Amino acid sequence: MNQTVIRSETAILLVGGGFSNPELLTDLTQSCDTRVAADGGAARLLAEGILPDAVIGDLDSLEEEARAQIPADRIHHVTEQDSTDFDKCLRSIDAPLVLGTGFLDPRIDHGLGALTVLARHPDRRCILIGAEDAVMLAPPRLSLALPKGCRVSLWPLGPVTGRSTGLRWPIDGLHFAPDDITGTSNEATGTVTLEMDGPRMLLILPLEALWALRQALASAPAEWPARAG
Template sequence: MNKAIVTSGSPVTLIGGGDVQAEDLDLALAHAPVLVAADSGADVALAQGHVPQAVIGDFDSLSDAARARLPAERLHHITEQESTDFDKALRSIDAPLVLAVGFLGARVDHQLSVLNVLVRRAGGAPCVLLGAEEVILAAPASGLALPLAAGEVVSLFPLSPVRGRSTGLRWPIDGLDMAPDGRVGTSNRAEGPVTLEVDGPGMLVILPRHCLDLVIRALHRP
C-alpha cells in the first residue's frame, strides 16, 4: 500500500509539466479546488499564478526557481525511478476525484505511459484526464452511468483483454472480447443515456471534452 501524501475531502486538480492553457487550469480548479503538482507541473502552476499545496515526484525536471518559491514541507521527493511522476502523484492522493491536466497532447510515449497508469491505478481515486478535445477515464469496476445525448461519441479502448456490457450504445459491447491487439470500440455513438459495466480493469472511456461535467457527476461520490 502507498501512504497518502495528500488527503482531501474535496476533488483534487493534478497538474503535469505539459502544455496547460490558463483556461484548462481554471476549469479544472473550478471542479477540483485542491491543487497538487507532479514534478515540473509546479513550474506550470506558478507561471499561471497558482501555488500547489503539494509537489510530488522525483524532481528531475522541477526547476530551482520553483523549489525556492515553495515551502519545504510542500515538496515531496520520491526517489525511485521505476514509475513516472504521474504514477507517483496519483498513487499518493486520497481524494474523491482527481482531475488531471498537463498530461495529454505532448509526446506519444508520455501519453501512453499516462494511460497505462490510469488503468493500473483504477482502484484508487477516480481520475479524469482533461485534454484539448477529449476527456479520458478508466471504466470503474462499479459501473458507469452517463446521461449522454443521442449522437455523442463514446470511444472504448481496452489496454488489456476485457469484456463488458452496455446500454444506450449504437453498437453494444455485450459478449465481445476486447483487447488492445484485437477488437476495440472507438467512435461508438450514444443513442441516449449510456451505462457501462466491465469484467475487469483495463478499459479506457474517451468522451468529448464538453462531457466533463457529466463525467465528474458520475464519478464523484462525496
C-alpha cells in the same frame, strides 16, 4: 510502496508539465480546492497565481525559480526511478477523484505511459484531460447523461468484456483486446450505461462531456480493488 502525501474529501487537481488547455486549466483550478503538481507542473500552477498544495516527483523538472516560491514542507521528493512522476503522484494522493492535466500531450510515449498507470492503480479514480478528450479507466458500473451523437470511445488495455445500453453499437457479447476488437468512435443515443467485467477498459469522451462524467462518477460508488502486489 504507497505513502499518502495529501488527502482531500473532494476532487484534487493534479497538474503535469505537458500541455494543458489554458482556459480549461483556469476552470479546473476554480473547481478544485486542492491542487497538486507533478514535478515541473508546479510552474503551470504558479503561472495561474496558485501555490501548489503539494509538489510530488523526482524533482528533475522543478526549476529553482519555481522551487523558491514553494514552502519546503510542500515539496515531496520521491527518489525511485522505476515509475513516472504521474505514477508517484497518483499513488500518493487519497481523494475520491483526481483530475489530471498535462500528462497526455504532446508526447505519445508520455501519454501511453500515463494510460498504463491508470490500469496499474485501478483503485485510484482519475480522469486524465488532454487537448480534446477526457479519459479514465471505466469503473465497474457507470450511467452517463450524454447528448445524442456524443462520441463514446472504449479502448481495452487487455482482454475485457462488458455490457452497455444507450450506445449506437452495443458492446454486449464482444471480447475486447488491444490487438483485436476495440471500441473507438461509438456514439451515444441518449443516457449511456456501462458495465465492465474487469479494470482494463479506457473510457474516452470529448472534453465537452467532462462535467457530465464528473457528475456520473459521483453517483457511481462501485470501485475496483487495488491490484495485488
